[in-house]
Amino acid sequence: MPASPTEPAPLDSAATVQRLMDQYTEIARLAGGLAHEIKNPLSTIRLNMELLAEDLGEPETPAARRAIKRVDVVRRECARLQSLLDDFLNFAKVRRLQLEPTDLNHQIEDVLEFFAPEAAEAGIEIVRYLDPELPSVLLDREAFRQALLNLVINARQAMPEGGQLVVRTAAERGMAVVYLIDTGCGMDDRTATRMFEAFFSTKPGGSGLGLPTTQKIIEAHGGRIGVQSEAGHGTQFTIELPVPPRLPGE
Numbered sequence: 432m433p434a435s436p437t438e439p440a441p442l443d444s445a446a447t448v449q450r451l452m453d454q455y456t457e458i459a460r461l462a463g464g465l466a467h468e469i470k471n472p473l474s475t476i477r478l479n480m481e482l483l484a485e486d487l488g489e490p491e492t493p494a495a496r497r498a499i500k501r502v503d504v505v506r507r508e509c510a511r512l513q514s515l516l517d518d519f520l521n522f523a524k525v526r527r528l529q530l531e532p533t534d535l536n537h538q539i540e541d542v543l544e545f546f547a548p549e550a551a552e553a554g555i556e557i558v559r560y561l562d563p564e565l566p567s568v569l570l571d572r573e574a575f576r577q578a579l580l581n582l583v584i585n586a587r588q589a590m591p592e593g594g595q596l597v598v599r600t601a602a603e604r605g606m607a608v609v610y611l612i613d614t615g616c617g618m619d620d621r622t623a624t625r626m627f628e629a630f631f632s633t634k635p636g637g638s639g640l641g642l643p644t645t646q647k648i649i650e651a652h653g654g655r656i657g658v659q660s661e662a663g664h665g666t667q668f669t670i671e672l673p674v675p676p677r678l679p680g681e
């Protein structure tokens with residue numbers, strides 16, 4: 432039956448999707464602009480607090496000691512807000528991907544090498560099973576590095592007493608797949624349903640933008656990210672990336 436002109440367009444019509452996308456882009460742009468505007472006065476406040484701390488020097492009276500403590504609180508909060516704004520700007524940034532044919536194993540090795548000293552200090556053993564036959568994929572290397580780092584950092588934070596991080600790659604169902612499996616604290620049901628929400632975090636001082644940023648990057652590559660987690664046992668993240676068709680002569 433043809434829709435009457437007074438009926439609202441079906442929710443999934445292309446025009447509605449486009450309108451929502453435009454609104455989203457506008458809101459992201461405004462929020463990004465706002466975050467940027469806040470950053471400058473914030474760094475002025477922080478700098479002035481540092482100068483004030485210098486002026487106060489070694490406190491000799493109880494009142495001076497209290498003043499130093501208060502200045503320290505403001506400095507710490509400024510630093511926290513600055514890093515939150517940086518994370519937010521990184522998340523909201525809409526940028527065109529620079530896709531290049533890339534050896535995924537090589538990219539992973541790169542990130543793991545960077546992470547190795549931190550892992551060693553935290554008592555985390557990294558185990559690699561990288562498939563040497565893995566086909567190359569189209570990657571924005573910088574964005575992908577950021578996506579993977581967020582996952583590796585989460586894994587470290589989930590294993591405060593140390594543990595194991597298994598990193599496996601495989602070619603499956605025409606996709607290049609990366610598995611990251613940690614033996615950390617795992618997630619309860621509430622965390623498992625909300626982890627990809629912007630600003631959802633269970634960590635003191637966490638901005639809750641790591642996973643949404645990672646998801647956005649993977650999806651911008653035409654890929655998908657999935658999770659399986661068991662509270663008290665560990666978590667497995669799965670990244671699937673499309674494998675481009677081989678060009679003749681390759």
Ligand SMILES: Nc1ncnc2c1ncn2[C@@H]1O[C@H](COP(=O)(O)OP(=O)(O)OP(=O)(O)O)[C@@H](O)[C@H]1O
Pocket residue numbers: 518581585586589613615616617618622626627631632633634636637638639640641642643665666
């Ligand atoms: N490997 C993991 N094991 C257990 N819980 C995890 C893991 N990765 C993510 N989580 C849960 O998902 C939440 C959201 O993660 P996300 O990376 O988005 O934010 P965050 O780590 O809290 O803060 P940040 O913005 O600094 O990354 C975490 O607070 C944590 O509860």
Ligand SMILES: [Mg+2]
Pocket residue numbers: 581584585641642
């Ligand atoms: Mg995180």
